[in-house]
Amino acid sequence: MRVTMIGSGYVGLVSGACFADFGHEVTCVDTDAGKIAALKRGEIPIYEPGLDDLVANNVRAGRLSFTTELAGPVAAADAVFIAVGTPSRRGDGHADLTYVHQAARDVVAAIEGFTVVVTKSTVPVGTGDEVERIMRETRADADFAVVSNPEFLREGAAIADFKRPDRIVIGTEDDRARKVMEDLYRPLYLNAAPLLFTARRTSELIKYAGNAFLATKITFINEMADLCERVGANVQEVARGIGLDNRIGGKFLHAGPGYGGSCFPKDTLALIKTAQDMESPLRLVETVVAVNDQRKRAMARKVIAACGGSVRGKRIAILGLAFKPNTDDMREAPSLSIVTALLDAGAEITAYDPEAMASAKPLMPEIAYAPDAYSCLEGADALVIVTEWDAFRALDLGRVKAALRHPVVVDLRNIYRSGEMRERGFTYVNVGNA
């Protein structure tokens, strides 16, 4: 089948490359000419494990190509996916649908014959109706169906998530569109991934409900970690103790500095706004967002306390800047709030991240960047672990101690054991006495 992706970012590029790998003929379109030029040169503009090989193999096989010109590939497509960004709208937190609406206008002007237009971007309930209205208004004679197909992949494990999803959600009541979507996803269906067909509005809401639930789970264990610190309990054991209950499940129960990233913060906010507009407020999710916002700065206070109550004039080494390991994505990364709060408190910061430094530098130009983990620590008054990259899990602790001016380690991801760290003479602080 012929597939055209509008938007070649984290979702569009990964989905496009995976569809090509299934044997479909895929064109990835983007308005960012620099991104497309890089992709044509064989350079991958984002860090995602395995993506470079997947793209190269499918380009070589003639199934995957890149362009800024939307008309030709859209005219030829059986299915056009809209995978453009839906950031928070400045000022009110609603999802900004400017890019989605523009893509809808561009697409409908170019389609030929029956075409399925699939919204893969995360969009508020009712966006499919609005996209359909815009398309009909722009071109009354066009033959299309608008389908919702939210994406659940996680950055850092995106290819595996796309190829072996827990489920594929497809929102449509159009039989022709249903058939096209079944054919597109047939390779996954054969792998026993369930295809869940729903009404379009239901499908749109499933995506937000899923993210809001996961954000709630993280925030729950984070608050439990604070309580553990007060009462002398261990949050990792609490998480394991409750997570072994099948009704709860062990995932998303890792206490840490609060969730960040390109999805949870903006999606929880957009869901809250939709619910408020509909006069059906989601008070639980509102609280989750408020608790999570406060948490990031609270993590800076934790660092300040570990440094004896002040970081003024002290040098703090930060390991890990990306919002999670195995990505270079800095969107809403906890490191941004933590670094800002520490700078406000008078600290000097040196940071290291294996992949995210290029994306971090424009956002945090006032801090120093080290070429590797050990030089980052050299002469620092404290080490703060913010992102749990594998490369930080087994640091040579002798070398760490020798490099630091004061042996203070604040481990916001609980990747070290407190007993061992204290035996080695570190002042060690983590989240929830883990």
Ligand SMILES: NC(=O)c1ccc[n+]([C@@H]2O[C@H](COP(=O)([O-])OP(=O)(O)OC[C@H]3O[C@@H](n4cnc5c(N)ncnc54)[C@H](O)[C@@H]3O)[C@@H](O)[C@H]2O)c1
């Ligand atoms: N990143 C994730 O992990 C993830 C996971 C699930 C869902 N999503 C959702 O998927 C959507 C895309 O997210 P992303 O992280 O890939 O964003 P991104 O910012 O990495 O990529 C979006 C791309 O769309 C391009 N674009 C914008 N308008 C365009 C237009 N009219 N025509 C062609 N290209 C255009 C941009 O230049 C950009 O390259 C969002 O709605 C997001 O919420 C993201």
